[in-house]
Amino acid sequence: MDIQLKRGLLEICVLAAIKYEESYGYKIIKDIKPYVSMSESTLYPILKRLEEAGSLNVRSAEYNGRLRKYYCITAAGRERLEQFAQEWNEILSIYNYVTREGD
Amino acid sequence: MDIQLKRGLLEICVLAAIKYEESYGYKIIKDIKPYVSMSESTLYPILKRLEEAGSLNVRSAEYNGRLRKYYCITAAGRERLEQFAQEWNEILSIYNYVTREGD
DNA sequence: CAGAATACATCGCAAGGCGTAGTATTGTGT
DNA sequence: ACACAATACTACGCCTTGCGATGTATTCTG
Numbered sequence: 001m002d003i004q005l006k007r008g009l010l011e012i013c014v015l016a017a018i019k020y021e022e023s024y025g026y027k028i029i030k031d032i033k034p035y036v037s038m039s040e041s042t043l044y045p046i047l048k049r050l051e052e053a054g055s056l057n058v059r060s061a062e063y064n065g066r067l068r069k070y071y072c073i074t075a076a077g078r079e080r081l082e083q084f085a086q087e088w089n090e091i092l093s094i095y096n097y098v099t100r101e102g103d
Numbered sequence: 104m105d106i107q108l109k110r111g112l113l114e115i116c117v118l119a120a121i122k123y124e125e126s127y128g129y130k131i132i133k134d135i136k137p138y139v140s141m142s143e144s145t146l147y148p149i150l151k152r153l154e155e156a157g158s159l160n161v162r163s164a165e166y167n168g169r170l171r172k173y174y175c176i177t178a179a180g181r182e183r184l185e186q187f188a189q190e191w192n193e194i195l196s197i198y199n200y201v202t203r204e205g206d
Numbered sequence: 207c208a209g210a211a212t213a214c215a216t217c218g219c220a221a222g223g224c225g226t227a228g229t230a231t232t233g234t235g236t
Numbered sequence: 237a238c239a240c241a242a243t244a245c246t247a248c249g250c251c252t253t254g255c256g257a258t259g260t261a262t263t264c265t266g
Contacts (some may be wrong), residue, residue, distance in 0.1 A: 001193050003223075004114070004253085008107030009197055010223080020206040026244055035197045042223050044246070049222095066231060066244065087204055090104050091194075094112055094138045099188055103123040106254070107222085129213050145254050148213065152253095169213065193259080194247055 006036055012084050014015070014046050015055060015077050022072040047071060055080050109139055113186050117149050118158060121169050125162070125175040150174060158183050 013036055017028045029043055038046075050056045055077035059070045118137055120131045132146055153159045158180035159166075162173045 001190050002111055002187075005190060005194065007106055007110045007223075009194070011107070011199055013197060016201040016203075019203075032200070035200045036194075040245075041225070041254080045222075062234070064243095068244070070255085074164060081201065085196030085262090087104055087108060088202075090138075091112070095191060096136070097138045097221055098115055098119040098120075098144060098184065099191075100122075101115065110222095110254075127213080129211090142255055143214075144216080144256070148253075166261070167212095171213070 001036070006038075006101065009036060010038055010042065011046055011050065011080065014043065014050065015073060017080055018056065018071050018073045018092070019078075022070045023103075024068045024070050050077070104139065109141075110141060113141055113145065114149055114153060115184065116145065117153065118176060118184055121159065121174050121176045122181075122184065125173045127171045127173050131174070151181070156183075 013032045017023055017031050023031065025040065025047065029038065029040065031056060032038070047056070047058075051058055052082075053076070054074060057072045057076055059072065061068055061070055085103060107169055116135045117131060120126055120134050122163075126134065128143065128146055128150065132141065132143065135141070150159070154174075156179070157177060159177055160175045162175065164171055164173055
């Protein structure tokens with residue numbers, strides 16, 4: 001997909017990935033890959049931004065001797081997802097404009 | 104609408120604006136405003152990029168003593184619009200993922 | 207006659223995606 | 237046993253791009 005089109009959808013996808021259960025970096029990338037692929041150097045800054053925005057919480061836990069950071073969505077994060085659902089209408093109207101027939 | 108979400112849609116909207124008849128900068132902004140608003144300093148670089156990409160042709164003509172640049176879509180530009188229609192399916196699948204219920 | 211509208215152009219900031227690279231551990235194939 | 241892929245996180249720096257601010261010039265309107 002066009003790089004530009006992905007922007008704006010990336011953050012929302014990350015939030016959607018932890019919508020129902022907490023997850024960690026590597027898993028998030030794999031989970032959303034069927035929809036949008038992103039590199040680690042894209043994801044981690046996004047996670048940091050989402051944390052600073054209060055959209056998610058972080059928790060460090062040991063897994064197999066390795067440290068893992070688990071990310072959990074907050075109420076603000078859920079609001080953000082709902083807001084996206086609102087904005088979807090605007091995107092739809094753009095789609096209709098772009099694909100309109102005749103004139 | 105979220106700035107990030109607009110990206111990628113802007114260029115496509117500009118192409119859509121000249122889909123059926125040539126137009127010029129100021130008019131394009133007014134035409135697409137109901138769908139996405141963009142400033143002139145955003146539009147003109149986009150027009151230049153689209154021209155360099157061969158998606159549109161430019162023609163200068165005098166209108167009321169003032170010079171106007173008319174932009175006309177090319178075959179490559181139309182292909183680009185069709186490509187967007189293809190990518191729309193990917194966007195839809197992302198939307199479905201983000202708004203999925205249960206798990 | 208002032209101010210809004212029309213019309214185009216340029217500069218520079220800041221945000222953000224991503225390539226590249228680094229570190230460290232665990233699992234797998236031969 | 238050893239190489240290599242996979243797992244897991246972090247940091248640096250390039251480059252694209254939207255946009256605010258600003259400039260110039262003409263025409264229309266109250």
